[in-house]
Amino acid sequence: MIDFQGIINNIHNNLIKEEVKGVVASYIPELYKQSTNSFGIYLQCINGETYAAGDAYTPFSIQSISKVLALSKAIAFEDNRIWERVDVEPSGNPFNHLSLLELENGIPRNPLINSGALVIADMLVTHLKNPKQDFLNYVRTIANDQTINYNTDVAASEKRTGYGNFAAANLLKSFNNLNNNVEDVLDFYFHQCAIDMSCAQLAKAFYLFANGGKCVNNVQHIPVSQAKRINAIMLTCGFYDEAGEFAFRVGLPGKSGVGGGIVALLPNNFIISTWAPGLNAKGNSLLGMQALEQFTTETKISIF
C-alpha cells in the first residue's frame, strides 16, 4: 500500500525550499499580486480518500483549467457535433497562435487553446439561459461546493487588457465560427477563467473525468466515452507547448492555468491538483510540474 500522505508531504517540503520558483504571470494585475511561496497539493482518490499538503484549501484563479470544465458542459449539450467547429490535434506551435487559425480557416486546433476555448464559450452562451450563472452553478454542482465564485476583479481586469482574446474572437467571427456577439462571448469567457477555486475544490470538480463521467455525488454528467475523450485531449493538448513534455515526464492527462494551478488524473484511480503561482518559460507552474513528476516517479503510477 502506498503512503500517499507521506509522499505528498515529502514533495511539498522539498520543493518549497527550492530557490528558483518561477515567475508569477504579470499580464493580469490581480494575478501578479500572488506570492511564489504559495504551494498546495491535494490528492482525491476515487474511493473517497483525500490527502492534502500546504495551501491546498486556498482559492486561486483557475484560468485555463476552466476550459476543461466548459468543454464538458458543451459536450453535454452538443455531443460530437462540437468537433465540426474545433479540432482535436495538438497545436505544436510555440510562437504563433493566430496564424494556425488563419491557415486552417477558423477551425481552432483544439478546445484547450484560447481560440478553441472561445468557440466552446460561444456554444455555452448559445445553450445556457443565464450563461454566467448557469455555468457557475454547474461548477458548484460537480465540485459539490456552493461557495465557489467568480473573482469579478480578475474578470474585469482581463476585459480591460485582454486584447489578444479580442483579436482571436474577432478572427473567429471573421471565419463565421462565432455565433454570438464578440462582446457577449468574451464577457462569458473572461468570467469562466476568473473562477476562484482551491486545489481541493478543483480535484473534486475533476472527479467526473476520472470516474467515467460521474461526479462525486454519483450523477452522470457526460457519457463514459466522452470522459475518456476529454482525458485524451488533456493529455495531448493540456499544457500549451509543453503537452509532449508533460506526457513524457508525468504521464497523466491534465490541465494547467497561468494562475499556477494544475490538475492531473489517473482514470479510475485519483485526481491530483497542485498550486504554485511561479511559472516556467512555457507558462506552466514550475513547482507544480516538478511535484507531479516526482509523484508519478515515486508512486510508479502513470497511464503508460
Added chain:
Amino acid sequence: MIDFQGIINNIHNNLIKEEVKGVVASYIPELYKQSTNSFGIYLQCINGETYAAGDAYTPFSIQSISKVLALSKAIAFEDNRIWERVDVEPSGNPFNHLSLLELENGIPRNPLINSGALVIADMLVTHLKNPKQDFLNYVRTIANDQTINYNTDVAASEKRTGYGNFAAANLLKSFNNLNNNVEDVLDFYFHQCAIDMSCAQLAKAFYLFANGGKCVNNVQHIPVSQAKRINAIMLTCGFYDEAGEFAFRVGLPGKSGVGGGIVALLPNNFIISTWAPGLNAKGNSLLGMQALEQFTTETKISIF
C-alpha cells in the same frame, strides 16, 4: 510624340469587350452592388495635360488606395519616426497576415497592408484634432476638389462586418503598437477607406507623389525624399501578394483597392488611374491590371 488619348481609348475599347472581367468584392454589401461593366481610365500629366476614357469621372470606393494618402499625412507629422512602428518590407505571404504580425512582435511589415495601415491610422488619430474631418480636408486639398466625401454607408458596413480588422487592431494593441482606443482607430480607418473618388480625382490627389511632394496647386506637402520613399513602398508593397507581378508586368509604383481602383505613376511624368470593379484572384482589378500593362507596353514607359 505619343498619342495618349488614342492609346487609352484603344485600351478601354478592347478590354471592355472581354468576357472575363473578374469578380466584384462581396464582403462589403455596398461594393457588391457595383457592375463589372464600369471601366474608367484617367491620365494626368505633370505638365497639366489630362486624358480620359470611359467612366473616368464616376466616384467609387477607394478603399486601400487611401492607405497611401494616410501614409503621406502621417509622414508629414512624424517624418522618419513612423518607421519605428512599421517596417518597409514586402509581406510576401499570400495566406496569412496576422501570423507575420505575431512573429514580428506587432511591427507590421509595411504601411500598405491592413495592420500597417491601422498603425498609420492610429498616428493620425493622435495628431489630428478632428481626425475624420481633418483627413477629408487634406484629401480635398491635395486633389483640389471640395466635393470629395465619405460614403458613410460603406463605412458603417465595414464597421458592422470588419471582424478581420478588429482582430488586427486588437492584436496590435496587445503588442502595444496602438496608442488610441481600438474603436476610435477603427472608426477613423473605416471612414478613410470609405472615401468615394473618381479616377480623375485620384489622379489629381496622387499628383504630389509624382511631383516631388508638391500637389497640383504647387504646395509642398512632404519633402522630395519622402515622396520618393512612398513611391518605393508602393512599388514593393502596393498590390497585396501581387506586388512583384505588378512591378514585373507594369513597372510603375502604384496602389490598388478592392473597390476596383488602381493608381500608378511615373515620377516627374504622369499619374494614371483606372477603375473596373471586377477583381482577379489576388484581389486586384482584373481589367485595371491589364490596362496598365498594355499602357506601359505600348508607350514603352516604365521606371525600369
Added chain:
Amino acid sequence: MIDFQGIINNIHNNLIKEEVKGVVASYIPELYKQSTNSFGIYLQCINGETYAAGDAYTPFSIQSISKVLALSKAIAFEDNRIWERVDVEPSGNPFNHLSLLELENGIPRNPLINSGALVIADMLVTHLKNPKQDFLNYVRTIANDQTINYNTDVAASEKRTGYGNFAAANLLKSFNNLNNNVEDVLDFYFHQCAIDMSCAQLAKAFYLFANGGKCVNNVQHIPVSQAKRINAIMLTCGFYDEAGEFAFRVGLPGKSGVGGGIVALLPNNFIISTWAPGLNAKGNSLLGMQALEQFTTETKISIF
C-alpha cells in the same frame, strides 16, 4: 472474460467488406503493388495469449513503425542525452515539416517525424559497429524471430526517390545536428524503414514497450521509465498529423507506417497490430484505424 478472438474476427469480417478502403502509398513503387484487400489483425497479450485474424502472418514493409524500434535502441545507448538533439513535442503542423526544423534551429520536434528519426538514425550509425546488420539483429532479438529481414528492393527504391529525406538530412547537417555523412545516415535509414514484418512479428517486437522494457524472452532492453516515455511519445506523436485524433478515438499509444501497418498497445496488458495497405488522407491505414477504434470501443479498454 472478454472474447478477444470473437471480437477481432468480427471486426475483420465487417471491415473487409467496406467498399472504401483508402489509397495505397504510391511514392514507393514496391509499396504501390500491394492490394487494398490485404487485412490482418494480431493481438498479443502480456500473459502470452495470442489471437489472429486475416493476413496476420504476411510480412509487409513496416516503414515508420521502425522509428519506435530505432528510438528504443538509441535510448539504450544514449539514455536521456538523446533529448539534447530532438524534442518530445507533437509537430501539429499538417503541411510543412522542414519549416519547423528551420524555425527551431535544426532540433526536430520529436523522434517520430522524419527529421527526428534521421537524428536517431545518425546516433545508431555512430554507436553500432555494423549499423545495418546490428540493428536487424536487435529487431530479430526483441521479436524472437531470426527470419525478419530487410527488403532491399524497397530500400533501393527509397534511395533512388527519397529526395524529401535527402533534403531533411542536409538541412539537419547544415544545423550541425547530424554527425555522420548524409549518405551513410540515409543508407541506414532507408534500410531501417524497409524491414518486412508481419502483424504477428510486430506485436512480438513491441512487447517490450507494453512490458516495462522486457522483451518476450524476458530480457530487459531499456529501463521501465524509458519504456513509459516511449509510450508517451507514441501517444502524442505516433500518427503524423492525426495523433490527437488517434488518442481521441482509440486511446492507446501506437505507431503507424505508410506500408499500412499500425501497432498499438495497452501497457501491462496487450499489443495489437493491424495491416491494411489502403491509407486515409493523413497517411494512416484506413481500415487499421477503424479496426483499432472498434476494438477499444467494444472491449471498453483504453488508457483513459
Added chain:
Amino acid sequence: MIDFQGIINNIHNNLIKEEVKGVVASYIPELYKQSTNSFGIYLQCINGETYAAGDAYTPFSIQSISKVLALSKAIAFEDNRIWERVDVEPSGNPFNHLSLLELENGIPRNPLINSGALVIADMLVTHLKNPKQDFLNYVRTIANDQTINYNTDVAASEKRTGYGNFAAANLLKSFNNLNNNVEDVLDFYFHQCAIDMSCAQLAKAFYLFANGGKCVNNVQHIPVSQAKRINAIMLTCGFYDEAGEFAFRVGLPGKSGVGGGIVALLPNNFIISTWAPGLNAKGNSLLGMQALEQFTTETKISIF
C-alpha cells in the same frame, strides 16, 4: 553637371574611416579570409564614362550577384516559359526559406533566392552543352573581359559545406522542379557563385540591364522587355530580406552577394558597383549599402 568622381571619392574616403564595418561571411572559409578594409566603388555610365575609387579593380567572389547573370541567360533560352517554374514575388520571410517552398509546392518565390536560383541553374544545365564553360564564356562576353574566371577553391568549399543548398535542391527535386541530377545542378551552381570579378568587371557585365538588353559591345542579348523585367525583379527581390529597405533608401534595382559586392543601376543612365566584405545583420555589405544610399542622396538620382 554632376561631379561623379568627386562624389564617389568623398563617399569612399568618409566611409573607409568608419569603425563599424560589418562582419565578413564566415560560412565559406575562402570568404572569411577577406579584410573588412577592402572597399571599392566603380561607376559605369551608359555614355561610356567611368569613375573608380578604392579597390575597384580587385576581383572578389560575386556569389549571389551571379544569379542575375544566370537569370538573363536562362531568359535568353526559355523566355517567359521560365515563369512556369519560378515566381516573381518577394520572399518577405526573414527566417524561413524552405518552408515557403513547401507551402507553395516547390515553386520558388523568385529567381534571386537560393531555391529559385537552383531552378534557373537547372535550366542552364539543360540548355548549355558544357554548362560551366559556356556560362563562363557568356559572362566574359557581356563583361568584355576574357580574364574573368571561376575560383575553384571557393566552389570546392561550397560543395563540401553547402548542406543548405543540398537540402533546397533535393526539396525541389521532390516537387519535380529539378530536371537534372541534384549533383550536376549543384556543381554548376557552386561554380556560378564562385566567379571572381572586380567592381569594374561587374559594372560592365550589368551594362546590358541598364541598356535595354545590349551589352557594352552593342550586342542584343535579351529583349528590351526582359531587361526591364529583370530590373523589376532586382528591385523587389535583390537584397534578401532587405529588398524593401534598399528600394526605400537607395531607390535603384540592384543585387548583393555575401562576398560583399553590390551592383545597382539606373536604366539608361549608369551602373554602379561597390565591394566591401563586411556584412550587416541581413547579409548585405554594410559600407556598400551606405555608399549607394549616399550616392543617390547626393546626386538626387533614383528611379522614384
